[in-house]
Amino acid sequence: MPPPEHAGLVRQLDSVFDPHSVAVVGASSIPGKWGFGVFSRLLLSHATRQLYPVNRQAAEVLGVKAYPDIEAIPGPVDLVVIAVPPPAVPQVMRECARKGVRGAVIITAGFGETGNEGKRLEDEVLAIARDAGIRFLGPNCMGHFSTSTDLYTFGAAEGIRSGSIACVSQSGNFGGYMLRRGDQMGVGFSKFVSTGNEADLHFEDYVEYLAADDETKVITGYVEGLREPRRFFTLARDVTRRKPIVLIKVGRTSEGAKAAWSHTAALSGEDAVYDAALRQCGVIRVDEVDEMFDVAIALIGQPRPKGRRVGILTGGGGFGVVATDACVKLGLEVPPLLPETMETLSSRLPERWSHANPVDMVGTNDMSYFCLGTLLKAENIDAVLGVSCVGYPGDVDLDGLDLPGMEDIRRQVSFMVEAEKGLVDGLLERMWRYGKPLILAHSPGGENAPAVLKLKERDVFVYPSPERAARVLSRLVQYGEYLAGD
Amino acid sequence: MPPPEHAGLVRQLDSVFDPHSVAVVGASSIPGKWGFGVFSRLLLSHATRQLYPVNRQAAEVLGVKAYPDIEAIPGPVDLVVIAVPPPAVPQVMRECARKGVRGAVIITAGFGETGNEGKRLEDEVLAIARDAGIRFLGPNCMGHFSTSTDLYTFGAAEGIRSGSIACVSQSGNFGGYMLRRGDQMGVGFSKFVSTGNEADLHFEDYVEYLAADDETKVITGYVEGLREPRRFFTLARDVTRRKPIVLIKVGRTSEGAKAAWSHTAALSGEDAVYDAALRQCGVIRVDEVDEMFDVAIALIGQPRPKGRRVGILTGGGGFGVVATDACVKLGLEVPPLLPETMETLSSRLPERWSHANPVDMVGTNDMSYFCLGTLLKAENIDAVLGVSCVGYPGDVDLDGLDLPGMEDIRRQVSFMVEAEKGLVDGLLERMWRYGKPLILAHSPGGENAPAVLKLKERDVFVYPSPERAARVLSRLVQYGEYLAGD
Numbered sequence: 008m009p010p011p012e013h014a015g016l017v018r019q020l021d022s023v024f025d026p027h028s029v030a031v032v033g034a035s036s037i038p039g040k041w042g043f044g045v046f047s048r049l050l051l052s053h054a055t056r057q058l059y060p061v062n063r064q065a066a067e068v069l070g071v072k073a074y075p076d077i078e079a080i081p082g083p084v085d086l087v088v089i090a091v092p093p094p095a096v097p098q099v100m101r102e103c104a105r106k107g108v109r110g111a112v113i114i115t116a117g118f119g120e121t122g123n124e125g126k127r128l129e130d131e132v133l134a135i136a137r138d139a140g141i142r143f144l145g146p147n148c149m150g151h152f153s154t155s156t157d158l159y160t161f162g163a164a165e166g167i168r169s170g171s172i173a174c175v176s177q178s179g180n181f182g183g184y185m186l187r188r189g190d191q192m193g194v195g196f197s198k199f200v201s202t203g204n205e206a207d208l209h210f211e212d213y214v215e216y217l218a219a220d221d222e223t224k225v226i227t228g229y230v231e232g233l234r235e236p237r238r239f240f241t242l243a244r245d246v247t248r249r250k251p252i253v254l255i256k257v258g259r260t261s262e263g264a265k266a267a268w269s270h271t272a273a274l275s276g277e278d279a280v281y282d283a284a285l286r287q288c289g290v291i292r293v294d295e296v297d298e299m300f301d302v303a304i305a306l307i308g309q310p311r312p313k314g315r316r317v318g319i320l321t322g323g324g325g326f327g328v329v330a331t332d333a334c335v336k337l338g339l340e341v342p343p344l345l346p347e348t349m350e351t352l353s354s355r356l357p358e359r360w361s362h363a364n365p366v367d368m369v370g371t372n373d374m375s376y377f378c379l380g381t382l383l384k385a386e387n388i389d390a391v392l393g394v395s396c397v398g399y400p401g402d403v404d405l406d407g408l409d410l411p412g413m414e415d416i417r418r419q420v421s422f423m424v425e426a427e428k429g430l431v432d433g434l435l436e437r438m439w440r441y442g443k444p445l446i447l448a449h450s451p452g453g454e455n456a457p458a459v460l461k462l463k464e465r466d467v468f469v470y471p472s473p474e475r476a477a478r479v480l481s482r483l484v485q486y487g488e489y490l491a492g493d
Numbered sequence: 494m495p496p497p498e499h500a501g502l503v504r505q506l507d508s509v510f511d512p513h514s515v516a517v518v519g520a521s522s523i524p525g526k527w528g529f530g531v532f533s534r535l536l537l538s539h540a541t542r543q544l545y546p547v548n549r550q551a552a553e554v555l556g557v558k559a560y561p562d563i564e565a566i567p568g569p570v571d572l573v574v575i576a577v578p579p580p581a582v583p584q585v586m587r588e589c590a591r592k593g594v595r596g597a598v599i600i601t602a603g604f605g606e607t608g609n610e611g612k613r614l615e616d617e618v619l620a621i622a623r624d625a626g627i628r629f630l631g632p633n634c635m636g637h638f639s640t641s642t643d644l645y646t647f648g649a650a651e652g653i654r655s656g657s658i659a660c661v662s663q664s665g666n667f668g669g670y671m672l673r674r675g676d677q678m679g680v681g682f683s684k685f686v687s688t689g690n691e692a693d694l695h696f697e698d699y700v701e702y703l704a705a706d707d708e709t710k711v712i713t714g715y716v717e718g719l720r721e722p723r724r725f726f727t728l729a730r731d732v733t734r735r736k737p738i739v740l741i742k743v744g745r746t747s748e749g750a751k752a753a754w755s756h757t758a759a760l761s762g763e764d765a766v767y768d769a770a771l772r773q774c775g776v777i778r779v780d781e782v783d784e785m786f787d788v789a790i791a792l793i794g795q796p797r798p799k800g801r802r803v804g805i806l807t808g809g810g811g812f813g814v815v816a817t818d819a820c821v822k823l824g825l826e827v828p829p830l831l832p833e834t835m836e837t838l839s840s841r842l843p844e845r846w847s848h849a850n851p852v853d854m855v856g857t858n859d860m861s862y863f864c865l866g867t868l869l870k871a872e873n874i875d876a877v878l879g880v881s882c883v884g885y886p887g888d889v890d891l892d893g894l895d896l897p898g899m900e901d902i903r904r905q906v907s908f909m910v911e912a913e914k915g916l917v918d919g920l921l922e923r924m925w926r927y928g929k930p931l932i933l934a935h936s937p938g939g940e941n942a943p944a945v946l947k948l949k950e951r952d953v954f955v956y957p958s959p960e961r962a963a964r965v966l967s968r969l970v971q972y973g974e975y976l977a978g979d
Contacts (some may be wrong), residue, residue: 038902041780052642121845178811187937188958231814257818295960325664328717332743359607395670416524474676474781 013210013215014407019142020208022109024198025156026085027056030077031106032099033090034060034068036331041090041114043069044162050493051086051211054157057082069246079104080473086110088150088160093117096146097131102195104139112135112160113145119204120147147427148203149179154196155222158360162371170195171224172303175213177202177231188296193463194304197222209234211242218246225303230256238364247289251486253294253299256281291482299385301468301475301481309444310488313443314389316342317480318382322372326394326473330448332465333403339366339484352378372396373423380437383445390480391443396451398456423440424473427458435465444483448476496748499701506694506702507629508595510684511642512571513542514920516594518585519552519576520546529555533638540643543568560899563588572596574646575858576634577601581618582632588919590625596700597622598646599631602792605690605782605903606633619692634689635665641708647685649670654680658709661699663688663717667769671715674782679949682792683708695720698726704732711789716742723840726774733775738794739785742767775975777968787961787967794952795930798973800829800875803966804868805851809856812959813851813878819963822877825970827851832873838864853972859909862916866923867929869922876930876966880959885909913944921951931970934962 009199013371029049035042042062049058059379060068077087087108089099093115105110129146135144146149147149150160154169168185172194176182179201186199197220200213203279210233210264217223226246233239243252285292293299317339321327332339344352344364352366355377361367366382368374376395380392399420438445449459449467459469470476508572515535516946528548533555535544545566546554553559560566563585568671573594579601589597604615608913615632622629630942631638636646640655653672662668665687672685683706684697696719707720712732719725729738731782771778803825807813817827830838830850839861847853850869854860861882868877885906903910924931935945945955956962 083687176811178814179808180809180817181811184812185937191937223732229811231811255815257814295958296889297958323664325662325665325667325717326670327713327745328664330834450670451677472781472783 008128009400013219017219019110020212022085023112023142023144023151024089024158026110026158028084029056029076029086029088029158029160030059030060030061030080030084031088031090032061032077034073035064035133036068041162044092045072045088045114045160046075048159052157053225056158058086059084062325077106077199080106080297084108086112088112090114093125093128093146094300096373097128097135100132100135100139100141101155103136103141104354105203108139108141109145110143112148112150113203113206114148114150114160115145116147118146119206123397125280129204129319132381136207143207145202145203145389146206147179149182149201151197151198151199151200155207159203162188166190166192167199169197169199171222171307172300173203173217173223173226173316175200175206175210175217175226175228177210177229179203180366181229184373185227185296185299189300191223191289192297192304193301193468194300197224205234211235211239213244214239214246214252216239218242218250224250226250226252227299227303228252228254230254236284240284243246243285243290244288245483247486252290253297253303253482254285254290256285256292289484289486291481297475298482300306301470301479302469304466305479305483306486308468309446309483310439310442312390312444312480312484313442313489313491315484315488316340316389318344318385318388320375320378320391320393320396321365321367321380322370322395324361324367324369327367329390330443330473330477331365333474334480337477337481339477339481345385345387348381348388348396351381362469363445366398372399373426376427376434379434379445380391383437383441383443388443390446392473392476392480393445394476395448395450395453397427397447398453398459398469399427400453400456413415424457428461431458431461433464435467438467444480446470446476446480446483448473496826499705499940500842502698505596506570506698507638508629509598509628510634510644512596512644514545514568514570514645515542515644515835516545516547516560516566516573517576518537518547518563519572520548522551522554527648529979531576531600531646534645534648538643538645542644543570546563558935563594563688570594570772572598574598574600574630576600579611579614579632580939582912583621586618586621586625586627589627591619594625594627597629598636599629599689599692600633600634600636600646601631602633603696605692612968615690615692616796621857622693629693630686631689632766633665635668635687637684637686638682639684647687652676654679654681655684656932657682657683657708657793659684659701659706659712661686661688661696661702663691663696663715665689669717671713671782672784675747675786676789678783678786679954680786681902683710692721696722697725698790700725700732701728704728704736710736710751711792712736712738713785713789714738717876722770728775731769731776733973737789739792739968740771740777740778741782741785742771742779742950747818772917772975777971777972779968783961784964784968787965789971790952790954791932791965791978792958792972794954794968795932796925797927797976798876798930798966798970799928799977801970801974802826802873802875803828804871804874804877805879806861806868806879806882807851807863808856808881809860810847810853810855813847813853814961816878816880816963817851819960820966823963823967825967827965828873831871834867834874837867840862843947851949854882858885862913862920865920865931867922869927869929874929876932876970878959878962878966879933880962881936881939883913883933883935883948884939884945884955885913886939886942914947917944917947917951920955921948921953924953930966930968932956932962 031046033042034046051386060073062073065073087103152161182201217226284343317334319330359369382473449469517532520532521526545703546559548559549561551559573589638647654718668687703712803820845855902925935955
């Protein structure tokens, strides 16, 4: 049973992520305006939710009856999205208070980020909201969404897939960038927040809420500076025990960052402290967006490693060298194979196989699943890295050559493809049975091989390069070691 | 005038990359065989070149009259590709010697890489070739190609684009991987070699040849171990003054590498020496394939930076933080703006622009080209990094909404796209006039924006993330500093 404040926060944020009714103050029929983007996106929702445009000039907005102010709305209003100029916001918040609104999203910029005058206005809005028990996102934010409740106040969220990764961003632009990049990588999202100035709700509040959210399995985010670092580290230490947090942390604080960057020493000093603190509370800190999602995806679809000893399988010698180099550079170990592992592999591989870790199958890629399974079983191996060994391509292109044997080739390819797909589930059964991660990298162009797509359906992402796969594995090992410690 | 040995090497390798006639020993009509892959690929060439299949069993191969051995071929033969079992290779080489063949590509594996017996056979083949003045690639290699002469003995080279990047790989598999990955990235290649066991021609020979090759502007490669490290470093120190070399260097030596990887200490010791030596002779050492081509592309399309002071332009604040962080981490500097730069920017940007480096245009992306040009001109800036500031998308998707204003929006978008394309050449003129690199990163999905494609046509690649762009810039700076030194 969480403490009452926590229960309160969850209830309050539930209204923000799943309101029964939403009003958009500043809703507009004019494309290009924020109030158009937000209201048109809300209209696309399939949820049965009351939507009220609020606009002093218009009788209707995008075909929906509009109201001159919040209090003129006939029914109750849970959530209000505010996209009107800064000086009008306190008055809107007062109306929200009288109407009994639960939460708000203040898109409007021109508050604390612009200086003292803006800060004063922001404090005024905050005081009104606090008095009325209204929690709000922003100001100066780009909105939020929840896929399960089909609620989007974030305009640029077209085509977002539903999934179990949540994302909280202290930059709206960069948040949009992360979402689009994640989408390209096939990531599915549960919830997203652009936190803006965090006048009321802080980064820490969203993390606390998402920690309790059943739809979120991994929390990702972009952090410039924490308002409540102590609270964050205490919270994270608790949360990461059961739900991983993967963060990009840049700069220091919103204000101090720009000055600090000019002299590296200041940055690295402060940064080293952050780095150590994040590590101590089990937060996985990454450098780039691709890596953030690479790791988040693996955390969803993979067991946690119990150590850092990696078994490597490759279709050819060069990949073994690259993969080994990448693993060792990242502090992973590539131990010698046990005699029984050697024996099992030798029973099926041609004599010229490498007889060592990395295991080079010397091109016998039909043995991949057997070899991966054998490595997963090996007692001295904690995780398996497979490079260019799965994903028989489903299409054969001989570049215009029309040969008598082409039909035979096509039939053979089709047989290989089906045979490989048949092996996927057995391999994943072994992965879970032995409780060891299986990180795979495909060949260029291999991302659409039928077996690769089937693995992806099973939440096992096949990475685009051996180095990226090794980096993911090193993050999983770091997290596994954290979980094993204390 | 190069020394005679060099002239000899160039003449010899000219026969390998542009032979008038090619024989394939082991040519086959059976798909799946090496002799099929090589001969069918050669048949697809548009070059007017005599092609002779050699096959003891067949009267013709893929519709071309076959010969039982090399000497039975009526005309002269410049290049012979050998894809028959190892024991047959010495005899084939003897035939080549008698026929007056100039060069050979020995695809066949099972020589030095398999142990003493294989080494003896390899030495025998080498002795025959040396006596006859025949130079050869391999054995145990995957072939080579030259796009300008439309010659391909590398079977997996479908759809390779012609361009000015050469690639030499000490792993055939990894070579194929690099080619496919490069192709996905839009790289055009001049020449490629899979070096195999390097019994005769060494990695060093290919570098020396490519240094003199007018079609090659950048030499890239994958190195496991050098046969003639001293020769390589002397050669590289000379070559990199006029033609950049970008290498992935893994492991130590082919033989020693596997043992060494088990204990990191040995690896890092040796590796540090290599690292320092490569740096001293101006070789750009990279870790990954994507980075190798990222850098190679920039070396083709960009001036060399004269210092490490970077001006950053972004469409939104978050990107500025990420880009600054990435630059500073890589040892680049982000200096304060000069008063005149501030003044020029303020003359056109809205008042809330960041008034600092990184320059945040606060969303006024129509000012991008003006701002990039201003930064290129600034006296205290050596290179410009632009993030999410070019590439107005050519397509508008409002996700099914059909609104009265849509026609207006489409017209407006089309106008913006054309206006931006009109600015590209002026920007690049400034880039070359001031002699400063301009490294750009697009937003996700921005890779197909019309202006991005136009930049690419002008050899200015727009990178997929700010971190990748910053990394490329740091490599250019490293190379620029090398060129400025000595």
